[in-house]
Amino acid sequence: MLVSLQLGSLISPAYACGCGAMVPSRDSQVSVDRETSVVGWDGRTEQIVMRLTVRGDAPEAAWIMPVPHRASVELGDPGLFSELSVLTEPELVTRHYFWPRSHDWPFSASGNVGDGAAAPSAAAPSVEVVGRERLGPFDVARLAATDPEALEKWLRDNGFDLPDRLATALKPYVDQKWEYVAIRLAPRESGTRLVGTLDPLRLRFASDRLVYPMRLSKLASTPQQLGLYVLAPHRMEPRGSIGGDTPEVTFAGRIDPRSAVDDTTALRELTGEKPVFLTAIEQSFPYPERIDGDHQLRAAAADTLYRPKVYENRLLTVGGIPAWVLSLLAAVLVAAVAALLVLRARRRRAVPGTVPPPASAPTR
Structure with a gap:
């Protein structure tokens, strides 16, 4: 699975991520x-x-994410990621080999058989707070803004101390009348540091196209690695590389949460228990400054299935005994039987036969 996103620095001490910007406290x-x-x-x-x-x-940090339409925010189910990880596991294919290798007996004392390879109106204020709530460890503010500098000022006034460059980076979203989700990340207990895996957040908004915000990642100073699980009616693909390497599909297949063998409670909640096509996509951005837009995804020409294979090499055995050992034993047995038959034949030829008495002379 997913599919993950490795993150690099925005400008010290801030950090960029695939669809937002992360900034710690002073x-x-x-x-x-x-x-x-x-x-x-x-x-x-x-x-x-x-x-x-x-x-x-950091005792706390801020994260801001642009969205094309007004978004609702709630806590997500952590089980969703483990469910998708199981569903997208590579197919395990076992390949047998006959003769022992360096890690097999008798070359290795361990005796192991094999190993695996494993938008607001003109009259609206510059910044409009459309909602604010506390979700677990998150203080979430949903904003609409027509002026990037006003947006930055509001964030500063409300404890989100963002770098100056962010106002410029946000301007394309403001021009498109996008809105924002600004989140203060804080530990559950005061006096502790912001560390570890945080509760997932689930954002929902209206959209007639599938878009994944990436523009802010151009502020990162280290290479970025993008990974996405995409759930849609069909196999999906990015329209372009947006300044990174060619996107790679690592899994493509139709899944039905209702008939899954494994427990997929979180997935059913997200999809409404409808069959969907799952596409896992990975992409590298070795030069983040070249990122020139957001990912827009479209349906592929065909719902072609793809599942990677992981090959596991194992020594061929029969009943737990290496086949090469059995073959050698069989060869020795055949040779022993053949030698015994030859020996018996030779012994039979060596035994003297009965000499008949001489014929008597005829009488006169």
Whole structure:
């Protein structure tokens, strides 16, 4: 599975992530080790479920994410990520070999058989607070803004101390009349640091196209690695590389949460228990400054299935005994039987036969 997103620095001490910007409190550091994203889209509504794993010495941090339409925010189910990880596991294919290798008996004392390879009106104020709530460890503010500088000022006034460059980076979203979700990340207990895997957040907003915000990642100073689980009616693909390497599909298949063998409670909640097509996508951004837009995803030409294979090499055995040992034993047995038959034949030829008496002379 998913599919993860490796994150690099925005400008010290801030950090960029695939669809937002992360900034710690003053005189502290924070980094996002991993961001896993699940994107669901039914043609009318888009959902993004994100889970961050962070480390550092910051008592709190801020994260801002642009969205094309007004969004609702709630806590997500952590089980969603483990469910998708199981569903997208590579197919295990066992390949047998006959002769022992260096790690097999008798070359290795361990005796192991094998190992695996494993939008507001003109009259609206510059910044409009459309909602604010507390969700677990998160203080969530949903904003609409027509002026990037006013947005930055509001965030500063409300405890989100963002770098100056962010106002410029946000301007394209303001021009498109996008809105924002600004979130203060804080530990559950005061006096502790912001570290570990945070509760996932689930954003939902109207959208007639599937878009994944990426523009803010151009502020990162280290390479970015994007990973997405995409749940949609068909196999999906990015319209372009947006300045990164060519996107790679690592899994594509139709899944039905109602008939899944494994427990998929979180997945059923996200999809409404409807069969969907799951596409896992990975992409590298070795030069984040080249990112020139947001990912827009479209249906592929065909719902072609793809599942990677992981090959496990195992020594061929019969009843737990290496086949090469049995073959050698069989060869020895055949040779012994053949030698015995030859020996018996030779003994039979060596035994003297009965000499008949001489014929008597005829009498006269």
